[in-house]
Amino acid sequence: MLAYLIRRFGQSLLVMAVMATIVFFGLYMVGNPVDLLINPEDDLAAQEAAIRRLGLDQPIYIQFLQFLKGIATGNLGVSFVHNTPALELILSRLPATLELAFFAMLLAILLGIPLGMIAGLYPSSPGSRVIMGGSIIGFSTPNFWQGLMLIMLFAVFWRVLPSGGRGQTTDLFGIPVSFLTLDGLKHLILPALNLAIFKIALVIRLSRAGTSEVSLQDYVKYARARGLSEKRIVGVHILKNILIPVVTVLGLELGNVIAFAVVTETVFAWPGIGKLLIDSIGLLDRPVVVAYMMLTVFMFVMINFFVDMAYSMLDPRIRIKAGKS
Amino acid sequence: MSAIPVESPFRRFVEDFVRSPTAVIAAIGVLGIACVAIFAAQIAPQNPYDLAEINIMDGSLPPGSVGFDGFHYWLGTDEQGRDMLSAMIYGLRISLSVSLIAVGSAVAIGMSLGMLAAWSGGRVEAFIMRAVDIQLSFPALLVALLLLAILGKGIDKVIIALVLVQWAYFARTVRGAALVEIRKDYVMAARCLALQPMRILFGHVLPNCLPPVIVIATVQVANAIAIEASLSFLGVGVPITEPSLGLLISNGFGYLLSGRYWISFYPGVVLLVTLVCINVVGDHVRDILNPRMQK
Numbered sequence A: 001m002l003a004y005l006i007r008r009f010g011q012s013l014l015v016m017a018v019m020a021t022i023v024f025f026g027l028y029m030v031g032n033p034v035d036l037l038i039n040p041e042d043d044l045a046a047q048e049a050a051i052r053r054l055g056l057d058q059p060i061y062i063q064f065l066q067f068l069k070g071i072a073t074g075n076l077g078v079s080f081v082h083n084t085p086a087l088e089l090i091l092s093r094l095p096a097t098l099e100l101a102f103f104a105m106l107l108a109i110l111l112g113i114p115l116g117m118i119a120g121l122y123p124s125s126p127g128s129r130v131i132m133g134g135s136i137i138g139f140s141t142p143n144f145w146q147g148l149m150l151i152m153l154f155a156v157f158w159r160v161l162p163s164g165g166r167g168q169t170t171d172l173f174g175i176p177v178s179f180l181t182l183d184g185l186k187h188l189i190l191p192a193l194n195l196a197i198f199k200i201a202l203v204i205r206l207s208r209a210g211t212s213e214v215s216l217q218d219y220v221k222y223a224r225a226r227g228l229s230e231k232r233i234v235g236v237h238i239l240k241n242i243l244i245p246v247v248t249v250l251g252l253e254l255g256n257v258i259a260f261a262v263v264t265e266t267v268f269a270w271p272g273i274g275k276l277l278i279d280s281i282g283l284l285d286r287p288v289v290v291a292y293m294m295l296t297v298f299m300f301v302m303i304n305f306f307v308d309m310a311y312s313m314l315d316p317r318i319r320i321k322a323g324k325s
Numbered sequence B: 001m002s003a004i005p006v007e008s009p010f011r012r013f014v015e016d017f018v019r020s021p022t023a024v025i026a027a028i029g030v031l032g033i034a035c036v037a038i039f040a041a042q043i044a045p046q047n048p049y050d051l052a053e054i055n056i057m058d059g060s061l062p063p064g065s066v067g068f069d070g071f072h073y074w075l076g077t078d079e080q081g082r083d084m085l086s087a088m089i090y091g092l093r094i095s096l097s098v099s100l101i102a103v104g105s106a107v108a109i110g111m112s113l114g115m116l117a118a119w120s121g122g123r124v125e126a127f128i129m130r131a132v133d134i135q136l137s138f139p140a141l142l143v144a145l146l147l148l149a150i151l152g153k154g155i156d157k158v159i160i161a162l163v164l165v166q167w168a169y170f171a172r173t174v175r176g177a178a179l180v181e182i183r184k185d186y187v188m189a190a191r192c193l194a195l196q197p198m199r200i201l202f203g204h205v206l207p208n209c210l211p212p213v214i215v216i217a218t219v220q221v222a223n224a225i226a227i228e229a230s231l232s233f234l235g236v237g238v239p240i241t242e243p244s245l246g247l248l249i250s251n252g253f254g255y256l257l258s259g260r261y262w263i264s265f266y267p268g269v270v271l272l273v274t275l276v277c278i279n280v281v282g283d284h285v286r287d288i289l290n291p292r293m294q295k
Helices: A002-030 A033-037 A044-053 A060-072 A086-121 A126-140 A143-157 A182-214 A218-225 A230-268 A273-282 A286-314 A316-324 B009-017 B021-038 B084-120 B122-136 B140-151 B155-182 B185-192 B197-234 B245-256 B262-289
Strands: A170-172 A175-177
Touching: A002 A060, A002 A286, A086 A126, A086 A175, A086 A182, A086 A230, A086 A273, A086 A286, A126 A182, A126 B262, A143 A182, A143 A230, A143 B197, A143 B245, A143 B262, A182 A230, A218 A230, A230 A273, A230 A286, A230 B140, A230 B197, A273 A286, A273 B140, A286 B140, B009 B021, B009 B262, B021 B084, B021 B262, B084 B122, B084 B155, B084 B197, B084 B245, B084 B262, B122 B155, B140 B155, B140 B197, B155 B197, B185 B197, B197 B245, B197 B262, B245 B262
Parallel strands: none
Antiparallel strands: A170 A175
């Protein structure tokens, strides 16, 4: 187990190193960093001073080493626009994104599992057909257009919910959150729903497939034969067994939620890291873009690492197979 | 000697396909959409990018209005007086061609790498498949977005980004299928005949790996359209001179809050119908080609 853990950890570090190299050479080879990093309106002396200050007069390998050193020490440059360290800026926006992602996941579980189980238990009823049809549409609808339609219906035509922003926030352990006030909650509903619809469709499919498979198992038949109530069979015996794949896939989808948060945050002007990224790309604020890239790579490498660890703990075959190859 | 009537695999496929009315409707939808895109210049009532044809006086008209010079705008106009219906037909053409070129290139690259991995094994295979694993562990939209943040806007760059996020699906699928095929007797026979490895791979093994590739390619075309639209909406996709459906929706975003919904509503409907039709066809083709689903 320890050998597998060390090897897998080494792999994660390797991926980080490869990604850092790609980001570095992508930014420094494709575009001239001087154009990207220095204010073109400065005079020549100021530009040269800035080049020296940023270390751009050094040979490329020294710059690369300094970039790596910056990553290791958490120094990813200073935002041109906000004039604060890029990493700090991103971390200050992170709670908003996490709040959105958390509520989206919650909606996906609370709506997706019951709907999927209904569709799995009564596959030929009209209600199930509506649910499955809805899930196909939920899968196919482009996320950003879906957000616009939610704004159009709830904010423009019916005027019941705000169209964007985060609303009133309260501090919870020093972190501003929206969901504790009515105004904040109103602002949270539409973006969270928009982010959740794709996940709801996914959870419906998974739990429907799981339910129709599990309902035919011997232990369900046995539970029926024992005369257990239908409520108990569905709520305990079936639900518990479909939860495993649903939880696995939702865990893996956590990264996707962060990716799609970029779209949802842009549509609803939600001040999280995704909106920050799009704004920074628009304003050519490269340090923030680089910091976002490295942070996301780090996050994904970590998620994958922990998922693999959890798998190998649950299923010894994986580490034995990996040990052989 | 009379020939025994043999049912060709293609004919059997068609017979299986027409059994589902939903799939047939979706397939007709896909064909219709493709025709509209191909004959955009002939079908569209107006050339929305010919400045002589558009009239700024007709800006932001709601659907069904009659313009300044008697032109009927069935789906309204945008802020510059462009007929939305025509703009959408041209936008559909750009969306479809970008994603078809991207998926075509991704199939070619992914298939070659997948075959190479299956044929050579060892280090080459480990390296390619590790790259596939890493590629697939990042969400496609995010990778494409970050890549375009570095590369900048442009149709060619969008295609590069789409190929980069999609090759891995094909490499993985083809490797899996090719590993099974390479162990079969006909490949051994071809090897014994001392055929060139290239000829065995591309002439004998490849055609037998195609069914799963076709299924994934169908779904990936829908994915490519959706990713391209999202990228264009976020402002890193196609340039403003060649608006795809995603960019049209993005243009309408600013007018949505003032109630001029049609500028982003109708392009989105077209996008949604296109994606649903392709996904339904893809799902059904998968069900037919999947041997486990056949009775």
